[in-house]
Amino acid sequence: MALATASSSSSLPLPLFLFARVLALLVALLVLFWALAFKSSFISHSSSQEDLVFAVLHPLFMVIGFIIISGEAILVHRWLPGSRNLKKSVHLTMQGLALASGVFGIWTKFQGQDGIVANFWSLHSWMGLICMLLFGAQWLMGFVSFWHRGEMRRSRVRVLLPWHVFLGLYTYGLAVGTAETGLLEKLTLLQTNRNVSKRSAESMVVNGVGVGLALLSGIVILAAVSPKYQTLQTKLIY
Numbered sequence: 001m002a003l004a005t006a007s008s009s010s011s012l013p014l015p016l017f018l019f020a021r022v023l024a025l026l027v028a029l030l031v032l033f034w035a036l037a038f039k040s041s042f043i044s045h046s047s048s049q050e051d052l053v054f055a056v057l058h059p060l061f062m063v064i065g066f067i068i069i070s071g072e073a074i075l076v077h078r079w080l081p082g083s084r085n086l087k088k089s090v091h092l093t094m095q096g097l098a099l100a101s102g103v104f105g106i107w108t109k110f111q112g113q114d115g116i117v118a119n120f121w122s123l124h125s126w127m128g129l130i131c132m133l134l135f136g137a138q139w140l141m142g143f144v145s146f147w148h149r150g151e152m153r154r155s156r157v158r159v160l161l162p163w164h165v166f167l168g169l170y171t172y173g174l175a176v177g178t179a180e181t182g183l184l185e186k187l188t189l190l191q192t193n194r195n196v197s198k199r200s201a202e203s204m205v206v207n208g209v210g211v212g213l214a215l216l217s218g219i220v221i222l223a224a225v226s227p228k229y230q231t232l233q234t235k236l237i238y
Contacts, residue, residue, distance in 0.1 A: 016219060016222075016223070017075070017078075017079055017223075019219065020071075020075065020216060020219040020220065020223075023212055023215055023216040023219070024068050024071065024072070024216055026208075026212050027063065027064075027068065027209055027212040027213055027216060028063070028064045028068060030205055030208050030209045030212065031059055031060060031063045031064060031209055032060070032064075033205060034059070034202070034205045034206065034209065035056045035059060035060055036056075037205075038202050038205075039052060039056060041186075041190055041194070041196070041202060042055035042056055043055045050111075051111075054108040054109070054111045055108075057104075057105070057108045058105050058106075058108045058109055059182075060105075061101045061102070061104050061105030061108065062101075062102065062105040062106075062128075062179065062182075063179060063209070063213070064101075065097070065098065065100075065101025065102070065104075065105065066098050066099075066101045066102035066105060066175060067098075067172075067175050067176060067179060067213065068216075069094055069097055069098040069101065070094070070095060070098035070135075070172055070175065071172065071216060071217070071220040072094060073090075073091050073094035073095045073098060074091075074168065074169075074172060074220050074223070074224050075220060075223055075224075076090050076091045076094065077091065077224075078223050078224075091142075092139075092142055092143060095138075095139050095142070096139060096143075098135075099135055099136060099139050102131075102132050102135065102175075103132065103136075106128065106129075106132060122181075122185055123181055124178060124181040124182040124185050127174065127177065127178040127181060128178045128182075130174070131171060131174045131175050131178050134167065134170075134171045134174070135171050135175070138164070138167050138168055138171055141160070141164065142164060145160060145164075165224070168224075169221055169224055169225070172217065172220065172221070173217060173221065176213050176214070176216075176217040179210075179213055180210050180213065180214070183206050183207075183209060183210045184210075186206065187203060187206045187207075190202070190203075191203070
């Protein structure tokens with residue numbers, strides 16, 4: 001009879017993941033409430049109903065569709081049971097959905113009466129463009145790498161995986177930072193041009209979205225960079 005030990009990797013503590021889900025849900029609800037309850041804040045009174053729809057869709061797709069879903073895609077590797085290929089497939093699919101949401105969210109900004117050029121006057125606009133270009137290149141690199149098999153795939157993983165992780169987290173952090181600049185820009189314009197009080201309900205909702213995104217991104221990045229700890233299991237071998 002002999003003793004053998006086997007190790008299995010475990011994810012981060014369950015309360016941390018539950019907290020991340022609660023934060024993601026809270027941010028999504030706040031953005032929905034902001035878009036539905038304060039529709040008039042997104043466009044001028046002279047704009048058409050179609051412009052209103054596009055203006056409201058932009059924060060919904062960029063926050064819920066792009067940031068929250070891409071954060072969930074990052075967390076897949078830490079909570080989803082199953083094989084490595086299954087986790088990669090789910091990760092790639094969710095990131096593709098986030099990319100599509102981001103592209104559509106930017107497209108909605110180009111459908112207004114101001115056109116394309118008028119939307120590239122702020123730091124928020126240029127950060128968003130850079131973020132989407134990096135995210136698209138990152139997803140394409142992951143898609144191509146996923147279909148390689150054998151020794152070629154292993155050699156690519158050794159070389160590209162550290163850069164893939166770094167660029168993924170950098171792009172996710174850039175997306176959150178871009179959203180924060182957009183919220184600040186929007187709230188500043190509302191308080192300056194439309195006399196929205198700093199203590200109004202809308203100001204509290206927008207600030208709540210910003211704080212929620214900051215906390216959520218911290219948890220997602222912590223989960224991604226934290227080493228998986230090992231649980232030792234002892235078996236009897238006869």
